[in-house]
Amino acid sequence: MALPSPSSVPQLKLNGHDCVRSSLQLLQLRRTSKHRTPAQQQSRQLPRTRAAGGDDSLLRFLASSKASRMQHLEEQALGALSHAADNYSNVVFPCALITGDVVILDLLSRLGYLHSGRVPVIFIDTFHLFPETHSFLHSLEAKYKFEAHTYKPQGFETKKDYQAKHGSDLYISNVDEYDRICKVEPFQRSLKELETDVMLNGRRRDHGAERAHLEVFEAGKPLKCNPLAYWEFRDCWDYVHANKLEYHPLHDQGFPSIGDVQSTVPVPKEKWFEYAGERSGRFQNMTNPDGSAKTECGIHVMSDATTEAGPAAELVSAPP
Numbered sequence: 001m002a003l004p005s006p007s008s009v010p011q012l013k014l015n016g017h018d019c020v021r022s023s024l025q026l027l028q029l030r031r032t033s034k035h036r037t038p039a040q041q042q043s044r045q046l047p048r049t050r051a052a053g054g055d056d057s058l059l060r061f062l063a064s065s066k067a068s069r070m071q072h073l074e075e076q077a078l079g080a081l082s083h084a085a086d087n088y089s090n091v092v093f094p095c096a097l098i099t100g101d102v103v104i105l106d107l108l109s110r111l112g113y114l115h116s117g118r119v120p121v122i123f124i125d126t127f128h129l130f131p132e133t134h135s136f137l138h139s140l141e142a143k144y145k146f147e148a149h150t151y152k153p154q155g156f157e158t159k160k161d162y163q164a165k166h167g168s169d170l171y172i173s174n175v176d177e178y179d180r181i182c183k184v185e186p187f188q189r190s191l192k193e194l195e196t197d198v199m200l201n202g203r204r205r206d207h208g209a210e211r212a213h214l215e216v217f218e219a220g221k222p223l224k225c226n227p228l229a230y231w232e233f234r235d236c237w238d239y240v241h242a243n244k245l246e247y248h249p250l251h252d253q254g255f256p257s258i259g260d261v262q263s264t265v266p267v268p269k270e271k272w273f274e275y276a277g278e279r280s281g282r283f284q285n286m287t288n289p290d291g292s293a294k295t296e297c298g299i300h301v302m303s304d305a306t307t308e309a310g311p312a313a314e315l316v317s318a319p320p
């Protein structure tokens with residue numbers, strides 16, 4: 001069967017994904033290999049008319065596989081959110097407003113959980129966020145009709161107050177102390193004040209090695225619900241485009257993920273969708289006490305260390 005050249009394949013524009021083309025590239029690579037099986041040799045001699053029909057059906061198969069995968073991911077994420085809300089009293093969503101978070105907000109809104117206040121949104125103002133992050137939050141609050149619960153470093157109303165005590169470069173002189181004061185403490189305080197028993201977030205397996213085996217629910221107090229655990233970064237963008245959602249304005253300036261100003265940089269677009277590519281511009285020039293590169297601020301890592309195993313422990317960590 002003569003495969004069409006990948007560049008000549010019309011994009012099926014199924015959620016704007018390139019998978020059809022890349023699958024064809026893979027197949028073509030196999031075809032041009034010296035090691036053809038007898039069946040492959042034979043298939044090369046099939047009449048061209050049959051080959052043309054085969055190409056169409058392959059494209060249709062790939063398109064329908066992709067569509068059913070996306071449908072499953074969406075149903076599974078909605079199912080996880082409903083399960084959390086149906087079975088637990090205080091489900092909260094700490095939201096950093098990056099692409100996956102926008103997907104979760106939209107799913108929560110479709111379930112009626114934002115407007116009703118069933119799932120409160122937590123926003124940590126670290127005093128070091130980009131101004132665009134604040135304006136984007138206000139825009140989403142207006143669109144989905146919710147008001148985020150904003151938490152700041154304890155004892156400070158403004159960045160000026162904070163700097164008067166800690167200076168302007170604590171994140172350089174003592175990054176762990178900076179994380180504790182500006183992120184971890186306000187985050188822990190928010191979970192406590194809202195009596196959280198389930199915490200939603202947008203962590204996914206393709207974020208990197210630390211999250212490679214993430215499950216949709218993770219044991220602990222609070223229980224963590226990761227509705228996008230099995231999604232890829234590309235799936236989040238497909239959802240955003242398919243539903244014409246507004247997204248953080250800094251994505252259009254080359255930032256795949258957005259955190260604090262001092263530690264977030266743009267990333268070349270071709271790297272965004274590589275494994276761990278989304279977070280490759282985060283935590284720049286930061287190291288852990290053991291000298292390894294920092295990949296987490298400690299919000300989730302620290303809350304793991306300080307929480308107990310919850311009732312779902314056996315569900316999420318069943319032995320092989």
Ligand SMILES: Nc1ncnc2c1ncn2[C@@H]1O[C@H](COP(=O)(O)OS(=O)(=O)O)[C@@H](OP(=O)(O)O)[C@H]1O
Nearest residue numbers: 094095096101122123124201202203259296297299
């Ligand atoms: N500003 C702010 N407000 C509320 N919640 C926040 C905030 N920053 C991070 N988070 C929560 O922490 C999750 C991991 O974030 P990150 O490791 O990407 O960033 S950071 O280290 O916290 O800056 C992050 O997961 P995502 O849902 O994937 O964004 C959130 O659950």
